Amino acid sequence: MHLRRVNPFKEILRPLGQLLIFIAGSAVVISAITLLLAVLLRPTRIDIDILQTTLVLLPQVLIDGITLGFMYAIIAMGYTMVYGVLEFINFAHGEFVMFGAFAGVELLIWLNAQGMLKTAELGLALVWITLAVLLGMVVAGSLAVTTERLAYRPLRGAPRLVPLIAAIGVSFLLQDTMRFLQSAINGDFYRTFPEFGPFAQRLTLFTVDMNGRPIDVAIQYKAIMLIAFGVVMLVALNYLVNATRLGKAIRSVAQDQKTAALMGIDVNRIIALTFLIGGALGGAAGVLWAFRFTRVDPYMGFIPGLKAFTAAVLGGIGSIVGAMLGGMVLGLLESFSAAYFSIFSRGAFGAEYKDIFAFGILILVLIFRPQGLLGGKTTQKA
Amino acid sequence: MRMRTVSLALLLILAMVVSACAPAPEPSAPAPAATEAPAADAAATEPPAEEPAAGEAAPAASGTVIKVATQSPLSGPQSVLGTAIKNGAQLALEQNSAKLQEMGFTVELAPFDDQATPDTGVANAKQIVGDPAVLCLVGHLNSGVAIPSSEEYHNAQLAMVSPANTNPLITTRGYPEVNRIVGRDDVQGVVGAEFANTEMGVKSVYILHDKTAYGQGIAEFFRQKAEELGMNVLGFEGTEEQANFDSVLTPILAANPDLVYFGGIYSQGGLILKQMREKGITAQFLGPDGLDSSEMANLAGDYVKDMYFTTTAGPLSLFPKAKQFIADYEARFGEQVQPYAAEGFDAMNICLNGIAAAVEANGGALPSRAQVAAAVRATADYDGITGMKTFNEIGDLTVAQYFVKQVKSSDPAEWGAAEVVKVLDIPAPASN
Numbered sequence: 001m002h003l004r005r006v007n008p009f010k011e012i013l014r015p016l017g018q019l020l021i022f023i024a025g026s027a028v029v030i031s032a033i034t035l036l037l038a039v040l041l042r043p044t045r046i047d048i049d050i051l052q053t054t055l056v057l058l059p060q061v062l063i064d065g066i067t068l069g070f071m072y073a074i075i076a077m078g079y080t081m082v083y084g085v086l087e088f089i090n091f092a093h094g095e096f097v098m099f100g101a102f103a104g105v106e107l108l109i110w111l112n113a114q115g116m117l118k119t120a121e122l123g124l125a126l127v128w129i130t131l132a133v134l135l136g137m138v139v140a141g142s143l144a145v146t147t148e149r150l151a152y153r154p155l156r157g158a159p160r161l162v163p164l165i166a167a168i169g170v171s172f173l174l175q176d177t178m179r180f181l182q183s184a185i186n187g188d189f190y191r192t193f194p195e196f197g198p199f200a201q202r203l204t205l206f207t208v209d210m211n212g213r214p215i216d217v218a219i220q221y222k223a224i225m226l227i228a229f230g231v232v233m234l235v236a237l238n239y240l241v242n243a244t245r246l247g248k249a250i251r252s253v254a255q256d257q258k259t260a261a262l263m264g265i266d267v268n269r270i271i272a273l274t275f276l277i278g279g280a281l282g283g284a285a286g287v288l289w290a291f292r293f294t295r296v297d298p299y300m301g302f303i304p305g306l307k308a309f310t311a312a313v314l315g316g317i318g319s320i321v322g323a324m325l326g327g328m329v330l331g332l333l334e335s336f337s338a339a340y341f342s343i344f345s346r347g348a349f350g351a352e353y354k355d356i357f358a359f360g361i362l363i364l365v366l367i368f369r370p371q372g373l374l375g376g377k378t379t380q381k382a
Numbered sequence: 383m384r385m386r387t388v389s390l391a392l393l394l395i396l397a398m399v400v401s402a403c404a405p406a407p408e409p410s411a412p413a414p415a416a417t418e419a420p421a422a423d424a425a426a427t428e429p430p431a432e433e434p435a436a437g438e439a440a441p442a443a444s445g446t447v448i449k450v451a452t453q454s455p456l457s458g459p460q461s462v463l464g465t466a467i468k469n470g471a472q473l474a475l476e477q478n479s480a481k482l483q484e485m486g487f488t489v490e491l492a493p494f495d496d497q498a499t500p501d502t503g504v505a506n507a508k509q510i511v512g513d514p515a516v517l518c519l520v521g522h523l524n525s526g527v528a529i530p531s532s533e534e535y536h537n538a539q540l541a542m543v544s545p546a547n548t549n550p551l552i553t554t555r556g557y558p559e560v561n562r563i564v565g566r567d568d569v570q571g572v573v574g575a576e577f578a579n580t581e582m583g584v585k586s587v588y589i590l591h592d593k594t595a596y597g598q599g600i601a602e603f604f605r606q607k608a609e610e611l612g613m614n615v616l617g618f619e620g621t622e623e624q625a626n627f628d629s630v631l632t633p634i635l636a637a638n639p640d641l642v643y644f645g646g647i648y649s650q651g652g653l654i655l656k657q658m659r660e661k662g663i664t665a666q667f668l669g670p671d672g673l674d675s676s677e678m679a680n681l682a683g684d685y686v687k688d689m690y691f692t693t694t695a696g697p698l699s700l701f702p703k704a705k706q707f708i709a710d711y712e713a714r715f716g717e718q719v720q721p722y723a724a725e726g727f728d729a730m731n732i733c734l735n736g737i738a739a740a741v742e743a744n745g746g747a748l749p750s751r752a753q754v755a756a757a758v759r760a761t762a763d764y765d766g767i768t769g770m771k772t773f774n775e776i777g778d779l780t781v782a783q784y785f786v787k788q789v790k791s792s793d794p795a796e797w798g799a800a801e802v803v804k805v806l807d808i809p810a811p812a813s814n
Contacts, residue, residue, distance in 0.1 A: 053636045060635060060661065064628045183457065190459045190649070195683035200660055215638060216662050293625035294653055294681060297459075300625065338629030342619065343636070350619050351629035 008243055015238035015321075019231065022325045023069075027062055030332050034058075034340055041344055053343060056208050059217045061339045062332070067223050067292065069331025070230030074285040075308035076315070076323035077237060078144075078278030084254045084318045085274045088160070091167040092147060093282055094305020095174035098298060100140030100283020101290045102178060104132035105191050117196035125197025126225075129291065133229065136287035137280035143174075144279025145272050153268070171302075178298040190297045193290045199225060226288055233284060234324055237277070241320060250274060254318075307334075307358075314362050316375025325373055333358045446748055448482065449492045450475060450733050451510045452726070453503060453521035453531065456495035459649035462675055463722050464523050467545050468493050469715050470726025471520045477710070478731055481738050485746060489734070492516060496527050503527035504534060511538035517740075517754045518543065518733035520726060524647075525549030525567075526595040532560045541755040543732050545725035548671070548694055549599050550811075553776045559755040563728055563771050565694035565782035567596070569808050570670050571603025571645075573784045574692045577804060578641055578668055579611045581786075582690070586614040588639040588665070590630060590654065592646030593620040600670045601645030614639075624650065627657045634658065639665050647672040652681025659685045671695055674721045674787075676797035684792045690803070693785050695721050696768060697802055700785075703767050718795070728766035732758060778810040 038054040078093045111117050111128060120128060151170050155163045182189035202218035209215075241247035252260040253270045261267050289304060290296045307330060315326025337357040341349045365373065452471045455464035472491050479489040494510065496503035503522065510516050511534055519535060519542045522528030528547040535542045536557040544552060544562035548570055552562055578584040587608055591601035598620060605615055616637040621630045631654070634642060642658060642665045644651050651673045658667075659682075671693035679686045698704035698719065707727060711719050736758030740749035743757065764771040772780045786804040790796070 057632055057636050061632055064632065068626075068628075188457070188459075188461055192680050202660070202662060215635070218662050220660055222660070289625075294656060295625055295649075297624070335628060335632075339632035342617075342633055351633070352621065354629055 008239070011239050011243035012235055014242075015235050015324075016231070018321055019234060019324060022328045023066060026325070026329045026332050027066070030065075030336050031058060031062070034336055037340075037344060045346065048343075050343060054340065056215055056217065057339055059205065059219070061335050063219055063223050064339075065332035065335030066328070067226045067230075067331070068335055069328035070227060070234075071285050071289055071292070071304065071327075072308045072311045072331050073324045073327025074230060074233055074281050074288075075304060076312040076327045077234075077320065078282045079309050079312040080315075080317055080320060080323040081250075081274050081278045083312070084320075085250065085257075085271055086152075086156075087318075088152070088163050089167065089309070090152075090275075090278075091164065091305070091309075092170040092174060093144075093278065093308075094301030094303075095171050095178075096140040096144050096147075096279045096282040096301070097286040097289070097305060098178060098296070098301030099143050099174065099286070100136035100279075101286030101296045101300065102182070102191065103139035103283065104136035104287030105193050105290050105296050107132050107135050108194050108196075109191065112194040112196065117194055120197050122198055125199070128196070129225075129287075133284050133287045136283035138283070140283025140286065141276045141280035144275040144282070147174075148272055148275040153271075175298045175302075182298065190295060193294045193296070199291075222292065226292060229284070229288055233281060237281065238320065240277070246273065310359065310362055313372055314365060316372030319372070319374050322372055322374035329373070330358060330362075333361055445488050446486065447490055447515050448487045448517050448737060448748070449490045449513065449515040450730065450737075451492040451494060451513075451516050451519045451521070452730075453494045453496045453506055453510070453519065453527075454523045454726075455498040456493070458497055460498045460523060460647060462677055462720055463546070464495075464498070466720035466723035467520065467523060467726035467729075469711065470545070470723035470728075471730035473707075473711055473714055474727040474730035474734070476714075478734050482734065482741070485738070485741055487741070487748075490515075494521075496522065496524075496531070498524050498527060500527050500530050503531040507531040507534035511535065511540055516540065517737050517749070517751060518758065520545060520729040520733060522547050523722065524594065524596055525552060525599070528552055529595060532557065535559050539751040539755055541733065541736060541751065541758040543729040543758060545729040546671075546695075546722050547596075549595050551595070551599075553778045556776050558759060558777075561732075561758060561761075561773050561777035563725060563732065563766070563768070563779060565784050565808070566778065566811065567600040567670070568603045568811060569782070570692050570694060570784060571600045571605075572607045573786065573806060573808070574600075574643065574668055574670065575604050575607035575611060575613070577690070577692065577786050578608070578643070579613060581804065582641065582666060582668070584613060584641040584666065586616055586637075586639040587641045587643055588617045588634050588637050589615060589619070590642065590644045590646070591618075591620045592644075592650055593622055594646070596672065597644075597646035597670075599645070601643065604643055604645065608643075621650070625653065627654050628661075630654075631658050631661050631663065634663055634665070635661055641666045641668060644669045644673070646670075648675045648678045648681070652678045652686075655685050655689065656682040666690070668692070671721075676718075676720070676794040679789070679792050679794040679797055682792075686789045687792050689789050691787055691789075691800075693721075693787060694782060695725060696783055696785050696805075697787065697798065697800065698724055698767070699798075700802065700805075701767055701769065703765075707767050718798070724767045728764075728768055728771065731766060732761050732764055732771065735764065736761065774810055781807055781809050783807055 038051045042050050082090045147170055151166055152163055155166055179189045199222045202220050204216045204218045207214045207216050249265050249270050253267055257267050311326035311330040312323045315322030334354050338351040338354040341353055452468050454467040455461050475491050482489050494506040523546050525547045529551055532542055536559050542560050547562055548564055548567045550566050550568045589601050589605055591597040608615055616639050619630050644654055651669055655667050667689040669691050673691045674693050708719050737754050740753040740757040759773055762772045774780045784806045785802050787800040788803050789800045
C-alpha cells in the first residue's frame with residue numbers, strides 16, 4: 001500500500017476499460033475457436049451447414065454468455081473479497097444471493113398485488129426493479145454481516161478447515177430457514193418473478209435467412225439492463241476499493257492484519273464491511289438472476305455460488321480484476337459449450353455436458369497456472 | 383498454504399457438484415430399482431401384510447380403524463397438483479365413508495408427502511405397508527415415484543388406485559394390486575403427435591423432456607409416432623435444469639422447428655416456454671398433461687396463450703356430475719379446484735367401494751389386503767365424476783378418454799377455461 005493521489009475519473013475509466021478488454025478478449029478468443037471448429041467440422045455434416053448455424057447463433061450465444069458472465073462476476077466478488085481479507089472461503093455466499101433474490105422478488109410480488117406493476121412504463125418499471133435490487137442488497141448485506149459476527153468471528157483463530165466447515169453448515173442452515181419461512185407463509189417455497197414492464201421486448205439487430213425461413217437475430221432489453229447493472233456495480237466496487245479511504249483500509253487489512261491494526265485501522269470493522277459489500281453484491285446478483293430466470297427457490301444459490309467460486313479461482317482468488325475476468329470467461333464458456341456441443345458432436349453430447357466442459361477448462365488452467373489467470377505476482381488484492 | 387486451501391476447496395466443489403447433479407426429480411431409470419426391490423424386500427414386508435388376516439378371527443369391533451393412505455407431493459414445485467389429489471381424496475372420504483361406518487369401521491385418511499421424489503415415495507411406501515390398518519392407497523402424481531413405490535405395495539398386496547400416473551409401466555407389470563383411472567402415456571404421446579400432424583399442420587418438431595420416467599417416456603412415444611407420420615424430428619434432448627434453459631433452447635433457435643414438444647411438468651415447462659419466446663423462437667408449443675396447471679400461466683405470462691396440451695384429465699365442465707363436486711370442494715377447502723382433484727376423489731371412492739365389497743364378501747369382518755385388492759380390481763362401471771370406470775385385467779381403464787386443450791387466457795385464474803379442441807375415446811392398448 002502506498003499513499004498516492006487518486007484521480008477519481010481515472011479510477012472509473014480503468015475498470016471500465018478492463019471490463020471491455022475482458023469481454024471483448026474472451027468473446028473473440030472463444031468465438032474464434034468455435035468458428036475454427038465449425039470450419040473443420042463442416043464436411044462431417046451434410047444435413048445442415050454447421051458454419052452457417054454457428055454464425056446465426058453466435059450473437060445470441062454471446063449475449064447469453066456475457067449476461068451470465070456478469071452475474072458470475074458479481075457473485076464472485078463476494079468470494080474473492082472475503083478471501084482477500086480473511087483467506088477463508090465463504091461457502092454460504094450462494095445463500096446470501098438466494099436471500100437477496102427472495103427479498104427483491106417478494107417486494108415485486110407485493111407491488112404487483114397492489115397493482116403498481118401492471119401499469120408501469122419503462123421509466124417506472126426501471127425504478128421498481130432498481131428498488132428491488134437495492135432491497136436485495138440491503139437484506140443480503142445485513143445477512144452477511146450477521147453471519148460473520150455470529151458464525152465466523154468466533155472461529156477466526158481456529159484451524160483453516162473449521163470456518164470452512166462452519167460456512168457449509170451456515171449454507172444449509174440458511175437454505176432450510178428460507179424453505180421454512182416460505183413454506184410457513186406461502187405454503188410453497190417457490191416464488192415467481194412477476195412479469196412487468198417492456199423488458200421482454202426484443203431489439204432486432206438483423207434478420208438472416210436460413211433454409212428459406214427468416215431468423216431474427218435480436219437482443220432482449222432484459223439483457224441490456226442486466227449488462228448495465230453489472231457494469232455499474234463492478235465499476236462502483238472498483239472505485240470503492242481503489243480510490244477511497246475505506247478501500248485503502250480494506251486493502252491494508254488484506255495485506256497484513258496486524259500491521260493494519262497498529263496503524264489504527266479497526267480490523268473487525270473492516271472485515272465486517274467486506275462481508276457487507278460482498279453480501280450486498282451477492283444480493284443484487286440474486287435479484288438479477290431472478291429477473292433473468294424468473295423463479296426463485298431456497299436452493300437456487302448453490303449452483304451459481306459454486307460456479308462463481310470457480311470463476312474466482314479461475315481468475316485468481318483474492319483478485320478483484322481476476323474475478324471479473326474469471327466470471328466472464330466462465331459465463332462465455334458455459335454458454336458456448338451448451339449451444340455448440342450438441343451441434344458439433346451430432347447430438348452425441350447434449351447441452352447437459354456444458355459443466356463438464358467448463359470445469360475441465362478450469363482444471364487445465366489450474367494445472368498450468370495454479371494461481372489462476374490473473375493471480376500471483378500481478379495480484380491486486382482486495 | 384493458500385494453494386492448499388484452494389485445492390481443498392476444489393475437491394469440495396467436485397464432491398458438491400457430483401451430489402448436486404442428482405437433484406429432486408430423480409431421473410434414473412426406475413426399472414432396475416424396481417426389479418431389485420421384490421427380492422430384497424419381500425421377506426421384510428410379508429409379516430405386516432399378514433396381520434390384517436390374523437385380525438380376521440376376532441369379529442370387527444365397532445370402531446376398528448381402516449386407513450386409506452394418499453401419497454402425492456404436498457410440498458415443492460408440484461404441490462399444487464399433489465395437494466389437489468389429497469384434498470379430492472379427503473373430500474370423498476368425508477362424504478362416502480358412511481357405508482363402512484355402518485359396518486362398524488372407522489375410516490381415516492393417512493396423507494403422505496412423496497415430495498415428487500422416488501426415494502421419499504419408497505420410504506413412505508414402506509411405512510404405509512407397515513401399518514396393518516391401511517387397506518388401500520390413492521397415489522402418486524409422478525410415474526417416476528409411483529413405479530418404485532408400487533413395488534412395495536405389490537409385495538404387501540396393498541391395493542393402489544392411481545389418480546394421475548400415465549406411464550405404461552404402472553400397469554404393464556401385471557400386478558394385481560395396481561390400478562389407474564387415467565389413460566396412458568403411450569397413447570397420450572401418440573395423441574399429441576397425431577394432433578400436431580393433422581390439426582396443427584406441423585412438419586418439423588424439436589422434442590425436449592425432463593429425464594423422468596413420465597416426461598421422457600411420453601416424449602419417446604411422441605417421437606416414435608411423429609417419425610411414423612413423416613415429421614422431421616430435429617432434436618431430442620433432456621434437461622434437469624430448473625431455471626436456466628439457455629443451453630437447450632439455443633440449439634432450437636438454429637434448428638428452427640415448427641413445433642417444440644416438451645415432455646414434462648409445468649415447473650420446467652412454464653420457464654421453457656417463456657425463455658424460448660424471449661429468445662425469439664416462434665415455434666408452436668405442445669406438451670402432455672404435466673403442463674396442466676395454472677402455475678404455467680404464472681410462470682410464462684402472456685406466452686401461454688394459444689399453447690396446446692394433451693391430457694387424460696378432462697375439464698370438469700365436460701362432466702355433468704362435476705358441479706356438485708366443485709361446489710363441495712370450494713366450500714370445504716376454500717380454494718379453486720385444481721387438476722387431479724376430481725381424479726383423487728374418484729380414486730378414493732373406488733378404494734372405499736372396494737373395501738366395502740371386500741368386507742361384505744368376508745361376512746362383515748375386516749378383509750385382508752389381498753381381498754381388498756381383488757375387489758378393487760373387480761371395479762366395473764363405477765360412475766365417477768370423471769366418467770365411467772371399468773378396470774381391465776391389468777388395471778388399466780377399458781376405455782380411457784384423452785383430450786387436447788388450448789389455453790385461451792394468460793390469467794392464472796382463468797386456467798380452467800382452457801378450451802377442449804379435441805376429445806378422443808381410446809381403448810387401452812393390448813397388454814403385453
